[in-house]
Amino acid sequence: MSDIKSKSIDLATQEGIKKAQDENIKIVWDRLEAQEPQCGFGQLGICCTVCSMGPCRIDPFGEGAQVGVCGANADTIAARNLARKIAVGASAHSDHGRDVAHTITLTAHGHAHDYGVVDEEKLKVLAEEFGIDTGKPKEQITKELSKKLLEEFGKQEGDLTFVKRAPKKRQQIWKKLGITPRGIDREIVEMLHSTHIGVDNDYKNLINTGMRCALSDGWGGSMVATDVQDIILGSPVPVRSKVNLGVLKEGYVNIVVHGHEPILSEMAVKAAADPELVKLAKAKGAEGINLVGMCCTANEILMRHGIPVAGNFLQQELAIITGAVELMMVDVQCIMPALKEIASCYHTKLVTTSPKAKFPGVVHIEFQPEKAYEIAKEIIRFGVENFSNRNKNRVDIPKHEMDLVAGFTKEIVFQILGGRYRATYKPLNEAIISGRLRGLAGVVGCNNAKQTHDYFHTTVVKELIKKDVLVLQTGCSAIACAKQGLLVPEAAIEYAGKGLQEICDAVGIPPVLHLGSCVDNSRILVAAAQMIAEGGLGEDLSDIPAAGCAPEWMSEKAVSIGFYFMASGVYTIFGASPLATLGSKNLTDYLTGELENVVGARFDFCDDPFKMAELMIAHIDKKRQALNLKPAMY
Numbered sequence: 001m002s003d004i005k006s007k008s009i010d011l012a013t014q015e016g017i018k019k020a021q022d023e024n025i026k027i028v029w030d031r032l033e034a035q036e037p038q039c040g041f042g043q044l045g046i047c048c049t050v051c052s053m054g055p056c057r058i059d060p061f062g063e064g065a066q067v068g069v070c071g072a073n074a075d076t077i078a079a080r081n082l083a084r085k086i087a088v089g090a091s092a093h094s095d096h097g098r099d100v101a102h103t104i105t106l107t108a109h110g111h112a113h114d115y116g117v118v119d120e121e122k123l124k125v126l127a128e129e130f131g132i133d134t135g136k137p138k139e140q141i142t143k144e145l146s147k148k149l150l151e152e153f154g155k156q157e158g159d160l161t162f163v164k165r166a167p168k169k170r171q172q173i174w175k176k177l178g179i180t181p182r183g184i185d186r187e188i189v190e191m192l193h194s195t196h197i198g199v200d201n202d203y204k205n206l207i208n209t210g211m212r213c214a215l216s217d218g219w220g221g222s223m224v225a226t227d228v229q230d231i232i233l234g235s236p237v238p239v240r241s242k243v244n245l246g247v248l249k250e251g252y253v254n255i256v257v258h259g260h261e262p263i264l265s266e267m268a269v270k271a272a273a274d275p276e277l278v279k280l281a282k283a284k285g286a287e288g289i290n291l292v293g294m295c296c297t298a299n300e301i302l303m304r305h306g307i308p309v310a311g312n313f314l315q316q317e318l319a320i321i322t323g324a325v326e327l328m329m330v331d332v333q334c335i336m337p338a339l340k341e342i343a344s345c346y347h348t349k350l351v352t353t354s355p356k357a358k359f360p361g362v363v364h365i366e367f368q369p370e371k372a373y374e375i376a377k378e379i380i381r382f383g384v385e386n387f388s389n390r391n392k393n394r395v396d397i398p399k400h401e402m403d404l405v406a407g408f409t410k411e412i413v414f415q416i417l418g419g420r421y422r423a424t425y426k427p428l429n430e431a432i433i434s435g436r437l438r439g440l441a442g443v444v445g446c447n448n449a450k451q452t453h454d455y456f457h458t459t460v461v462k463e464l465i466k467k468d469v470l471v472l473q474t475g476c477s478a479i480a481c482a483k484q485g486l487l488v489p490e491a492a493i494e495y496a497g498k499g500l501q502e503i504c505d506a507v508g509i510p511p512v513l514h515l516g517s518c519v520d521n522s523r524i525l526v527a528a529a530q531m532i533a534e535g536g537l538g539e540d541l542s543d544i545p546a547a548g549c550a551p552e553w554m555s556e557k558a559v560s561i562g563f564y565f566m567a568s569g570v571y572t573i574f575g576a577s578p579l580a581t582l583g584s585k586n587l588t589d590y591l592t593g594e595l596e597n598v599v600g601a602r603f604d605f606c607d608d609p610f611k612m613a614e615l616m617i618a619h620i621d622k623k624r625q626a627l628n629l630k631p632a633m634y
């Protein structure tokens with residue numbers, strides 16, 4: 001068990017790993033062990049496979065080759081590798097945004113009847129931003145807006161519309177550096193072009209292009225995804241629910257939705273409650289249908305419907321290993337290829353739904369927005385019919401589950417803190433100005449099998465709230481902290497400092513606010529911009545006493561997120577796995593030092609969660625001082 005404890009601090013996860021070991025099933029931690037020692041060149045970012053004269057490697061000890069066959073040195077190779085990660089991460093978020101924009105377009109033209117405009121107020125706010133006359137009928141506004149939204153992807157002239165949401169000073173910084181994002185697709189293409197053999201050999205210029213590409217994600221693709229999802233699926237409001245593997249129910253048909261795009265999972269939520277399917281489940285001997293989420297799809301349906309969350313990234317295999325999952329439906333991103341093998345050890349049906357993400361030999365039921373509900377019903381029915389194949393002797397669901405409150409959007413924070421009739425960020429700004437609140441922190445990102453699961457997220461967050469820093473979370477990080485009981489208002493009493501406790505107490509919020517999935521990091525950007533507009537905290541995002549971190553990051557999307565936070569002016573720390581830049585001292589020094597003079601923020605890499613929190617708090621205090629604010633009150 002001591003070995004298991006080094007893999008995860010989460011008790012449900014520990015029990016799941018034990019069951020896998022008992023049943024001799026290899027999971028993510030076993031596969032990591034089989035990979036060790038991992039390639040040092042890859043870890044340092046100095047292996048290049050860009051052209052077929054390679055692969056080339058730079059000798060990190062300075063004795064062997066210092067340039068590749070084409071003459072590229074460590075700086076170029078490491079920067080190019082990093083830049084490609086940004087492009088892939090940005091493409092994932094932005095393609096998600098495009099799919100959502102397509103869905104609203106189909107809806108506007110009457111081709112996707114299962115969707116409609118749920119948040120009309122938000123539709124109008126967005127329409128105004130795009131210069132559409134909001135006096136027109138809702139249907140016409142939706143048509144015009146959806147066209148303009150899709151145009152953002154292929155835009156050839158001008159800047160992305162959402163750039164206007166950033167403070168003026170930040171817009172000027174971007175303009176001066178030439179990194180204002182233009183078309184969403186264009187920035188990704190240009191980034192990839194720059195990394196082709198024999199194009200950009202200047203690591204600083206590659207990072208500039210990388211920042212523009214990442215900004216087209218944060219202030220483009222991700223923002224489109226978040227805002228349009230709110231329009232057609234509804235804007236979240238605070239909601240209570242449960243989290244961890246214990247949300248799987250023994251007597252029920254358990255369906256897990258896993259991935260990222262909520263367009264289908266939204267329909268799955270409805271289909272799981274369909275009387276015809278519930279009746280079928282009962283006829284099969286189950287008590288009903290229990291739909292739960294995994295990873296960011298979980299966050300989406302949690303925020304909008306209070307659907308329980310079975311776990312975060314490293315728990316996806318363990319959900320199946322409970323032996324109680326009839327069906328896991330997946331769409332895109334963060335779905336381990338290993339799931340096919342794991343599912344084949346049980347009765348679980350794995351179903352892929354996106355033409356972009358298939359597994360050989362796995363059932364594929366392709367999602368189409370035009371027939372959304374019908375397809376969702378087909379998938380749920382498939383799961384219900386599988387209930388009779390369950391081997392009851394192999395079922396063992398960890399009993400651990402925890403309460404959480406989620407559903408905090410920038411609009412909701414606005415209302416809660418300012419009151420419905422005085423919707424304003426003023427009280428939040430005043431709390432920071434007075435020193436009752438030291439500042440804000442965004443703690444986001446994935447799990448990584450190289451780090452003790454959930455330990456880094458929860459340790460950093462506990463240290464931050466202890467020092468009166470209000471924490472905003474998304475993604476698997478939010479799920480990690482929720483499992484440890486940090487996302488309920490009562491957590492303030494146990495974990496928060498006196499100032500944060502007073503605020504949580506007065507308005508009834510947890511000290512850690514769950515803002516949604518990975519694309520919802522865009523909510524944090526807009527909230528911060530609105531705080532600047534409110535006044536008293538400087539003129540730019542880099543002035544706010546705030547910091548960001550991704551303690552257990554692993555995905556390329558996390559790299560893009562880190563870059564758009566940093567390029568927006570937010571000091572950002574990456575956890576134990578540095579960005580694979582260490583093979584280039586120049587690049588590493590640039591990212592962790594000089595960039596601050598260029599863009600007003602920089603990165604740090606840190607593998608100690610206590611130190612990470614210390615660095616963030618020191619930065620917050622430095623920003624307080626620069627604004628001439630009193631020191632934090634407590």
Ligand code: SF4
Nearest residue numbers: 048051054056068070
């Ligand atoms: Fe080697 Fe240059 Fe080709 Fe990279 S681009 S593989 S460094 S020859």
Ligand code: MSK
Nearest residue numbers: 296334445446475476
């Ligand atoms: S799911 S990108 S592991 S947060 Fe968004 Fe979690 Fe990271 Fe995937």
